[in-house]
Amino acid sequence: MLDRSASIEQFIRENGITFHADQSQGAVPSDEDEETANRPWQLSVIPFVMGSAEWNVLSDGLVQRTHLLERILVDLLGEQRLIREGVVPGELFWANPVFSRAYHGLEGTPQKLHVTATDLVRGVDGLWRVTGDRTRAPSGLGYLLENRIVMGRVLPKLIRRSNTRRLASFFESLREHLQSLAPQDRSNPRVALLAPPSGSYREFEDTYLARYLGLTLVRGSDLAIRGGCLHVKTLGGLLPIQVLWRHISDRRCDPLELDPASNQGVAGLLRCVRHGRVAVVNAIGSVLAQTPGLMPYLEQANQFFFGGSLQLPSLKSYWLGDPQQRAYVLDHLDSLVLRSAYTVSSQEPIDTTRLSQQERAEFLQRIEADPGQFLAQERLAYSSTPVWIGGQVKPQRVALRNFQLIRGDRVEVLPGALARVGNDEMELSRSPVSGQRTLDCWVTSDVPLGKHKSLLPSGRNAIKLRRIGDELPSRVAEHLYWLGRYVERAEGISRLMRTTLSRLSGEETTEMAAELPRLTYALASLGQIEPGYAVDSFVAGLPNLDQVLPASVLDPEQPRGLIRTMQSVMHNATAVRDRLSNDAYRILRRAFRELNQPASASGRAVSEGMGYGEAIERVGTLIVDLLAFAGVTSEGFVRTHSWQFLELGRRIERADQTCDLLLTMLCPATENGKAICEAALEITDSLMTYRSRYLNLVRLAPVVDLIVTDDTNPRSVLYQLDRISDVIEKLPAVEGPVRLDAIERIVLDMQYQVKLADPYQLCQTSDDGTLEQLGKLLRGIAGRLPELSDAISAHYLIHTAATQQLTGTGR
Template sequence: MTIEENQIEKTILHDYFLNKSKYDELLISKMEDTSDWKVLLDNLQKIGPKKLASKQVDIDWLLAENGVTYNVYNDPKGLNRPWNLNVVPFIIHQKEWSEIEKGIQQRSEILNLILKDLYGKRELLKNGIIPPEVIYAHRGFLRSCDQIEYKTAKQLLVHAVDLARGPDGRMWVVNDRTQAPSGMGYALENRFSTTKIIPEIYKHVNVRQPSTFFNDFNKLLLSVAPSNSENPMVVILTPGPHNETYFEHSYLSSFLGHPLVKGNDLVVRHGKVWLKSLKGLKQVDVILRRVDDSFMDPLELREDSYLGVAGLLEVVRLQNVAIVNPIGSGVLENPALIPFMENICKFFLKEKLILPQIASWWCGQEKERKHVLEDLPSYVVKRIDRSHREHIYFCEFLSKEELKELKEEILENPNRFVAQEKISFSTAPNFIDDKLEPRKIVCRTFSIAKQDSYSVMPGGLVRVATEREELFVSNQRGGTSKDFWIVSDKKQNYLQNYSWNKSVSNQAESINDVPSNTAENLYWSGRYLGRTLFTARYLRMVLNQMTHVQYNDERKSESESLKILFQSITNITSTFPGFTGENEEEALKNPLKELKSLTLDNQRIGGFAQSMQSFNNSYYSLRNLWSKDMWRVFDGIQKQLTKLKEEKVYTISTLSKFFDKIITRLIAFMALSEESILVRQGLLLYFIGLQIEQASMTIEKFRSLIIVNYNEELEYEVLESLLNSHESLNIYRYSYKSYLSIENVLKLLLLDKEYSRSLMYQVKRIKKDIDKLPNTNTSVEMTICQKNINTVIQKIESLSLEEILEIDEASNMRKKLDNLLSDLSDLLHLTSLSVSDTYFNHSQQQKQLVDRKISN
């Protein structure tokens, strides 16, 4: 029984079949009662369009709250764009999927054999199965990887395949991804989000879960370790936070429990790969890489790469480390292989391909090239490489001039081009504007090596075109995603077990094992957070003072204390000239202009905006360590900053309210960090950075406000502002119950050992945490860091308040106090440098002796 036309008018399918695609998933299923699409549509209809719209909003909110992002290059919306997931999943029944699964396993095995052959015996080339130009003209073929042998039974360990339903109603292979396939983490997050937000959509639908696949994946990472160690060290190698799928790198690091590292975290010594930790070097057995082939080793591959590890290929040759996937596997991401896959399959397996492919013609063959050029508008043309994000030509939309230029390019370099049949893949329902609309889709699923075969994820990641008539499906072009359901007739267990065998062996046992790059990022994350919070509090204090004193419509302050505060902002933040020097008079005419600049201008080094940007960068480098609550607070900070930038008119009140909200969130983030990160994960470094920054800026604040000897009334106003900016006025009144005096202020903010915001307390905390860091040189009683911070404490403990508060009559300044503070500032700077030199000083980048460039 099918859904009648009059019924459709009353459903969320209204208008769905207008200008319908020839191939649509709903039409293929014929809308029969037994169809899984019919059950799903019944569930959607019962939920109703209004509630579905609400659920879509909830999913968008959850993904944003959880920090699920996808970096779109040159995106005006910013680097970290929220991931998009449509509320309606995509369905394939287990009966159809079983055949697809066999086809994927077969294809993975063929690609594995191709990879072995191309870097080994090259029987495919010797027997004329593949023309040599198909391989040697492809940038993915790396001669440095020739004849490398591996201990693993299979060389291709992870394979991602893109599928779309072709004109015959079967799922066709669109692309193979073999270098560093992405999407697993997004697929898993899609499933978690759908299950949490809209569980009622699963009613009467038996959806297979991916838990077994991910358990197999983690076992694979542990089993490929070449050392046969019971406790192999597995790391995930990322290019860094600017990579488009960096969220997934950090997500998998947290989910699987393996450290996330960058190239300069690793070093080659004595034929092995080592992780640089705080204590020393720790051997790495397995690298799950998300860095492209040619960037993996600057000694033998791209010499300009800072993403890989110098000497890595030699360690691979010695079979002392396993790379997932092996370096050189990018040669398989070559559409010019498609025309030859049928013969390759027969050559290796004596079988026919199970999964159909797009009809393709490699232009390096005269007959095929002539066939393509005779009717070029009928084809989609690609270059055989994708390493430079090469353009895809939909020739039917090209002008005569563009067609002529493309034809000339093909004739000039025919080996570099492949033409493919123009095919309109199927569409599937997407929930948009309270109804379902058809959108073209491409499915990505994954297979991993498992014993003698491959294990295939039941489902995966579905990407959806942005517009109804859009031909190209791409996340970079703004597409959305779907959860990918494999549905069964059997009841499924929705309670999933993601408990990894042996995963405990990969945990850092102590702070000694923290990667030095992670430790450095934690340290600077603490420093940038401390600087941002300190600056925000000080700017808020000054803004509040501006509302309390005479501040007329011409933006001129007649308060001497306010003028001192303005100048102190410049001195504390080092944002010169600011309110000082030749710029002083002009800036004081309209101080709000300078305060707005410090708040919003990312180019003002030392200002709030620039400090916030630096904190953002360090945060993204560590996001695998932060909890979801921390991400939510962080996201709230970004939203407040974005909202402020959208203001058309800036007033004292506008900026003051902004800082009220930001300060609260920064303090919340600071508190959550202590709950989210263990000391053995590097929390000590975060707190050392935080306390050094706060102590250093406290010293600068003292030097800006209390060195000059003001008259009694002015000194009172300055001291009150100092205490307010330090959030210490109430503490002072409780402690001293007396008229403000500089002696008592210094007793509280400089000398008090029990007050957490005093300089003495901060440096004592720095010493306590530094003492817990590993001593890398056991022959030395104290590290340089310890010596420097001990000297700071000794100077503070031995000072005489009466002596340092003496006024120099010639200058009317407290010179001894200024000299002391200057010495303390220098010592804290030396402490910071010694921490960096002792724990973060990575070895100099190794380089090739002779220039060697990968061909373009």
């Protein structure tokens, strides 16, 4: 158990399985709250097991409830018979802040709900009850799938021996259903998953589902309405989207008709839906069916539409907007808990028994002022399940989130659930991403299961063969471009750090190491140490470099430091995780995690921080990891536009770093050039090549040739410019504020300058002892590289700027 539990933790850590929640407040995002902090996912090694007999009863109840919610939503967005005939009070919706008139009368597809979730608990009496419904865009489906994949690797034989029902058939049905909703081109439609902005609590799950189901992951800035149809903006132009699986709030889907401050959706989406040009899953307005205040009326609604009682009852609930129900609640206040009646909230329910006398009085005043905003529910003691925690089996309360797929008149229930455990009922009363430990839910069968169903297509439909595509959104291209730049920047910083630290820890004193002042200037230029270290008159008043430099490796306060640079690497890598291979992402995760390990205190006081040896080892390990990432992307990335923008970022950054380094190391006057040249060769990873060509004879001209003008050296300036030119030739010729030929001219001009340069002339010293010609060349290249970067951004990435509001004012 210990070994398997450790394997689960390692798998989660290496694959970056995370969710987002507010650690400081213990709260989790609601439907309207998106951005939160990152936290690791927790999965217990012991599964939650349910036999076929119990599951079949539960499944039948879920099917009946899902049909009811679909019927209710169709009615609320259409005839509204429930309200007109008094089954459900209209005030529950008219006063609801999530209600909008724009939801009513949207035609689109006749079916409104497609993917729903039901939150369930089992009382100590053994009966299951529903604590809430999720009909907007229920979260947890991706985590449920990931839990099963993890457990399948840790306990593969046990899962098979237990005849555990598989999940793949549900996801196959989901993919087929999404494709079947396309208004046209149903053989191979473009289905997109609309995710909230980067940093959302859904970020990992959305990326995971998009990759697993083969969907196009998009955000609001990627979308555009043209000719009444929805399109994704790519480098090659606009490409139509037939089906949009949205994971953003209803009111944020269309700033033109809903929230004008929203930049998560696209203006004109509702009009596009009305004309039947795109299918939206779930329907815009589906949030109404998950209104908590609706729960007291579901039994009556089922009687109204279908007759009979619900097989799967709700937790006893009371809406305080109803005078009779409010009177009951006030008389039994201490035996109930209260929550928001209008929206699914991230907060724990209010337990009046935990309130002080003053807090209780203030809460009663809130109820009197606006009773309709509250829903009261019975207290229920949840059943327990065994959980492996801290090397022991302990009982904890358990709650489930089940998922359903509606396909016309048929409801498919996923054979399992996202099982959550906690210390008490209040802890489990919040969202599945509120931080509780999870279990994989196994639905077992008494008989062996049939043939495994795969997500691979049948292959009956012919598909046009392709070699390269333009389906790269500009937002993704921007993140890939900056990922390349930050990865290269981190490697450059690490190489400079390692070279400097090795000199500081060597046998020679700092006064004898002629190259050390140049290395110090280079570090200051890159923002790794205080700029004062580059000014001789300031150095005397600053701490010794041998004390400052090792500590700077782990200093998160340095804006341009190694830690902050790797944070930028992970930000961009996470934003394009669906475009990176699992191996590439795992390498970056590992590099970031190992760099951020606390400094060991072996042989030193903790206050002394990191020593030379550990600092050198830390940056050396980072270099190896970044080289592994470069190798994986070089050998594993198909040469599409994704690879081209990653490559552009890497090459521009490497050229920029090399120019800055040589301006600092070689151009100033010096008396002892050998040590400085060797340091420059070491930082640029060219020392081995130099010695294979010239042995130990160090001269300035061959050093300059190797690092600047040698087009066969992958680290030279000219090599970077050649690769940049090759990539730009393959980019699509789209319209932009800067013409593509203007970008090409910038590159050609830099190539022309370097190719015409004579290394021997570049090494001629001027009257003041400096390499004036080399400095002029490098400053010219370094000055044009930002111009090139800006031109590329303006031509291909311009739409990623902040979206302007169309109407209204921001809130």
